[in-house]
Amino acid sequence: xxxxxxxxxxxxxxxxxxxxxxxxxxxxxxxxxxxxxxxxxxxxxxxxxxxxxxxxxxxxxxxxxxxxxxxxxxxxxxxxxxxxxxxxxxxxxxxxxxxxxxxxxxxxxxxxxxxxxxxxxxxxxxxxxxxxxxxxxxxxxxxxxxxxxxxxxxxxxxxxxxxxx
Amino acid sequence: xxxxxxxxxxxxxxxxxxxxxxxxxxxxxxxxxxxxxxxxxxxxxxxxxxxxxxxxxxxxxxxxxxxxxxxxxxxxxxxxxxxxxxxxxxxxxxxxxxxxxxxxxxxxxxxxxxxxxxxxxxxxxxxxxxxxxxxxxxxxxxxxxxxxxxxxxxxxxxxxxxxxxxxxxxxxxxxxxxxxxxxxxxxxxxxxxxxxxxxxxxxxxxxxxxxxxxxxxxxxxxxxxxxxxxxxxxxxxxxxxxxxxxxxxxxxxxxxxxxxxxxxxxxxxxxxxxxxxxxxxxxxxxxxxxxxxxxxxxxxxxxxxxxxxxxxxxxxxxxxxxxxxxxxxxxxxxxxxxxxxxxxxxxxxxxxxxxxxxxxxxxxxxxxxxxxxxxxxxxxxxxxxxxxxxxxxxxxxxxxxxxxxxxxxxxxxxxxxxxxxxxxxxxxxxxxxxxxxxxxxxxxxxxxxxxxxxxxxxxxxxxxxxxxxxxxxxxxxxxxxxxxxxxxxxxxxxxxxxxxxxxxxxxxxxxxxxxxxxxxxxxxxxxxxxxxxxxxxxxxxxxxxxxxxxxxxxxxxxxxxxxxxxxxxxxxxxxxxxxxxxxxxxxxxxxxxxxxxxxxxxxxxxxxxxxxxxxxxxxxxxxxxxxxxxxxxxxxxxxxxxxxxxxxxxxxxxxxxxxxxxxxxxxxxxxxxxxxxxxxxxxxxxxxxxxxxxxxxxxxxxxxxxxxxxxxxxxxxxxxxxxxxxxxxxxxxxxxxxxxxxxxxxxxxxxxxxxxxxxxxxxxxxxxxxxxxxxxxxxxxxxxxxx
Numbered sequence: 047x048x049x050x051x052x053x054x055x056x057x058x059x060x061x062x063x064x065x066x067x068x069x070x071x072x073x074x075x076x077x078x079x080x081x082x083x084x085x086x087x088x089x090x091x092x093x094x095x096x097x098x099x100x101x102x103x104x105x106x107x108x109x110x111x112x113x114x115x116x117x118x119x120x121x122x123x124x125x126x127x128x129x130x131x132x133x134x135x136x137x138x139x140x141x142x143x144x145x146x147x148x149x150x151x152x153x154x155x156x157x158x159x160x161x162x163x164x165x166x167x168x169x170x171x172x173x174x175x176x177x178x179x180x181x182x183x184x185x186x187x188x189x190x191x192x193x194x195x196x197x198x199x200x201x202x203x204x205x206x207x208x209x210x211x
Numbered sequence: 212x213x214x215x216x217x218x219x220x221x222x223x224x225x226x227x228x229x230x231x232x233x234x235x236x237x238x239x240x241x242x243x244x245x246x247x248x249x250x251x252x253x254x255x256x257x258x259x260x261x262x263x264x265x266x267x268x269x270x271x272x273x274x275x276x277x278x279x280x281x282x283x284x285x286x287x288x289x290x291x292x293x294x295x296x297x298x299x300x301x302x303x304x305x306x307x308x309x310x311x312x313x314x315x316x317x318x319x320x321x322x323x324x325x326x327x328x329x330x331x332x333x334x335x336x337x338x339x340x341x342x343x344x345x346x347x348x349x350x351x352x353x354x355x356x357x358x359x360x361x362x363x364x365x366x367x368x369x370x371x372x373x374x375x376x377x378x379x380x381x382x383x384x385x386x387x388x389x390x391x392x393x394x395x396x397x398x399x400x401x402x403x404x405x406x407x408x409x410x411x412x413x414x415x416x417x418x419x420x421x422x423x424x425x426x427x428x429x430x431x432x433x434x435x436x437x438x439x440x441x442x443x444x445x446x447x448x449x450x451x452x453x454x455x456x457x458x459x460x461x462x463x464x465x466x467x468x469x470x471x472x473x474x475x476x477x478x479x480x481x482x483x484x485x486x487x488x489x490x491x492x493x494x495x496x497x498x499x500x501x502x503x504x505x506x507x508x509x510x511x512x513x514x515x516x517x518x519x520x521x522x523x524x525x526x527x528x529x530x531x532x533x534x535x536x537x538x539x540x541x542x543x544x545x546x547x548x549x550x551x552x553x554x555x556x557x558x559x560x561x562x563x564x565x566x567x568x569x570x571x572x573x574x575x576x577x578x579x580x581x582x583x584x585x586x587x588x589x590x591x592x593x594x595x596x597x598x599x600x601x602x603x604x605x606x607x608x609x610x611x612x613x614x615x616x617x618x619x620x621x622x623x624x625x626x627x628x629x630x631x632x633x634x635x636x637x638x639x640x641x642x643x644x645x646x647x648x649x650x651x652x653x654x655x656x657x658x659x660x661x662x663x664x665x666x667x668x669x670x671x672x673x674x675x676x677x678x679x680x681x682x683x684x685x686x687x688x689x690x691x692x693x694x695x696x697x698x699x700x701x702x703x704x705x706x707x708x709x710x711x712x713x714x715x716x717x718x719x720x721x722x723x724x725x726x727x728x729x730x731x732x733x734x735x736x737x738x739x740x741x742x743x744x745x746x747x748x749x750x751x752x753x754x755x756x757x758x759x760x761x762x763x764x765x766x767x768x769x770x771x772x773x774x775x776x777x778x779x780x781x782x783x784x785x786x787x788x789x790x791x792x793x794x795x796x797x798x799x800x801x802x803x804x805x806x807x808x809x810x811x812x813x814x815x816x817x818x819x820x821x822x823x824x825x826x827x828x829x830x831x832x833x834x835x836x837x838x839x840x841x842x843x844x845x846x847x848x849x850x851x852x853x854x855x856x857x858x859x860x861x862x863x864x865x866x867x868x869x870x871x872x873x874x875x876x877x878x879x880x881x882x883x884x885x886x887x888x889x890x891x892x893x894x895x896x897x898x899x900x901x902x903x904x905x906x907x908x909x910x911x912x913x914x915x916x917x918x919x920x921x922x923x924x925x926x927x928x929x930x931x932x933x934x935x936x937x938x939x940x941x942x943x944x945x946x947x948x949x950x951x952x953x954x955x956x957x958x959x960x961x962x963x964x965x966x967x968x969x970x971x972x973x974x975x976x977x978x979x980x981x982x983x984x985x986x987x988x989x990x991x992x993x994x995x996x997x998x
Binding site for chain 2: 069079080083084085086087088089090091092093095096098125126127129130135139140142143144145146148149150151152153154155158176177178180181182183184185186187188189190191192193194
């Protein structure tokens with residue numbers, strides 16, 4: 047693949063329009079990490095099984111390791127770098143930090159974005175709904191409990207009373 | 212549990228760790244996140260055969276491919292290495308022989324990864340295949356060419372403390388069990404990665420996702436034949452380690468060599484498949500345990516045999532072998548003890564340390580064995596343990612020194628919390644409760660290469676505005692070691708966590724810490740941090756006392772102030788005290804070191820097992836089993852852990868919950884298995900691990916025993932709580948279904964097989980015939996004489 051074969055890709059990432067020349071076979075994960083220097087998105091398995099590479103596309107969880115950037119022109123892509131509102135971290139980020147829900151931090155970006163998609167659609171999820179929503183994202187450190195608790199804390203702080211687990 | 216919050220400002224509080232916000236913002240830079248100008252990408256060509264002689268490697272076509280800047284083969288890195296001085300049996304790229312599918316043979320650096328991959332395809336190799344051995348039994352019986360040297364036996368040991376046969380004769384009840392624990396792997400979410408840079412001044416830097424940068428530093432010096440002073444190793448935050456990044460890996464040495472050859476930075480990131488080959492995970496272990504008891508359930512003697520399936524190279528295997536026999540006697544008072552262990556080479560990826568290193572397997576053997584003995588003696592399983600508790604401040608029969616021991620408290624917490632004794636005899640159909648206990652090291656008492664130097668060192672440097680620079684070789688692998696260091700220093704100096712600037716795991720800048728393995732960092736680096744902080748504090752007190760016209764020992768440091776304990780208005784800000792001290796003596800610095808006491812017993816092989824303190828754990832597990840499908844679901848877990856003191860209880864509970872999770876994966880589904888010499892599923896699609904849906908309800912109890920040698924009394928948390936959970940699951944399955952699955956993992960097919968089998972059991976029936984070496988007999992410590 048020579049440089050002449052690269053194609054222009056226009057992506058909207060974290061509210062910004064970006065244009066890069068990339069090899070057409072590069073995945074969204076590779077373009078985000080290597081061409082846009084958005085290294086907050088991680089890779090874990092290369093085959094869409096661990097969700098470590100999860101981002102949001104139009105607000106819904108999306109596996110960037112299985113997506114081709116050319117298919118996503120015109121869509122709204124959100125990575126962990128775009129989760130905070132300016133300097134103000136998202137309530138989920140605060141809750142994850144405060145409760146120790148990020149140990150090594152490697153699955154954390156995908157876990158946070160997946161949780162955000164859940165809270166955006168269900169601001170007061172039950173423990174079962176949280177488990178269901180996060181079941182695709184593997185974490186090897188925490189045993190998941192602190193992650194569930196952090197999602198519940200963030201939900202509670204959004205003005206909704208936390209439900210008994 | 213003693214409340215530790217009143218005495219301290221920071222210690223004992225569930226504070227947010229210093230690296231938390233970087234992690235939740237995606238700002239933490241893992242090794243693969245690094246990119247340097249002109250960086251090349253390296254890839255490694257690996258063996259397609261489990262056991263073969265390399266006849267020919269032709270790299271000409273790969274070298275000719277445009278975009279390829281270098282190709283390496285074994286002859287470019289001929290010096291052998293290994294993590295243990297006694298097992299220098301690895302090559303960065305194999306020269307004569309390959310010993311497992313995935314063994315590295317050649318490497319390429321190219322301008323992008325696609326070209327590097329294409330170049331690998333152009334390397335031509337010829338092999339002479341050799342018969343391969345894939346099990347303990349085959350390794351012992353094999354008559355083909357041994358994997359190394361003249362035999363497949365890597366290490367065989369035989370130790371005896373007192374006359375066990377004689378003691379067995381005095382026992383009323385002797386039981387023998389044979390069980391098997393299949394191997395499994397760490398599966399950190401981050402694949403190993405390394406970036407190397409060779410600068411024009413002849414200095415090499417390697418950034419690597421390693422738990423043990425110091426040992427990588429030593430190995431680079433040896434293999435590259437360069438002075439260590441010209442090499443800088445920086446460990447990047449590990450995206451999970453669990454022991455899987457505590458060895459020296461081919462890709463680290465190869466990236467360094469490629470950077471030297473090309474003069475450009477080189478990055479190698481392993482693919483997920485390669486991580487399964489790098490491995491160094493849980494050894495498959497076949498075990499036989501034989502214990503003699505008195506009628507009332509007191510242990511008279513134990514004989515333990517373990518057979519470890521080591522894979523293709525030594526790695527930590529000698530230590531792993533000893534560990535399968537070391538901690539039996541820290542958990543139970545055993546008056547006479549014999550241990551025989553052998554590690555065999557097989558044609559699989561090398562095994563090494565995974566969370567609990569060498570001890571989850573014997574723990575499974577012991578705790579299921581005790582459950583069976585309790586039933587035969589008509590005792591409940593809790594009572595049998597209580598009758599054999601080790602004593603605090605004692606020596607075990609194999610000379611391990613116990614300081615604090617909170618096992619009895621741990622047992623009462625989980626037994627009460629789960630109502631184990633009331634409920635276990637009246638569980639609904641298919642449901643069961645299981646119980647088990649354990650102990651673990653707070654750091655290995657001896658270094659990997661024997662020496663008298665400190666195991667951990669910390670340097671502090673204060674600035675005029677009251678900031679504290681903290682330098683330490685320890686690397687945070689997610690366990691929170693950065694927090695522990697900062698919390699201890701902030702506590703002693705009376706400043707906030709935010710005032711501490713951490714620089715860690717950089718061999719150019721930071722003093723030594725041996726690494727994040729053997730649950731040693733809180734204990735050892737914590738003690739070093741405390742010593743350094745106390746030294747600096749004393750200098751500040753000295754300067755402040757002069758200004759305040761009082762004695763230094765009247766002063767305390769708290770809330771960014773240094774003031775008289777009995778007259779708090781007499782004081783000054785922390786920064787003012789720094790300025791006074793700096794005016795008098797120049798830059799305010801201090802160092803602290805920790806060297807564990809010499810604890811090895813008077814026998815050969817006594818170096819593995821000693822630790823300055825042992826943690827204790829107990830667990831009750833509740834299961835819900837489906838007799839039709841054989842599926843075992845863990846619904847609830849009660850786990851208690853003797854932490855000594857929780858420097859940060861939130862982080863400790865995180866370690867406990869993570870340990871329980873990892874134990875459940877091992878107990879029920881995870882296994883690294885092979886067919887025809889090939890790994891059956893080197894991918895996350897087929898290697899099953901628990902998801903959020905499998906997370907049980909968990910109750911964690913922390914028991915504080917304030918250990919006299921731990922920093923503020925702290926002991927380990929990262930590994931010990933895993934240990935009792937696996938056998939507790941097996942015991943719960945028995946309680947639920949009346950079947951014994953004496954083989955980990957407990958998969959549905961085994962449960963169904965046991966349910967339909969007359970013996971109501973699945974598991975090995977015997978161990979192979981093996982001639983262990985002559986027993987090394989050791990005297991027993993005085994307190995065990997005549998018992």
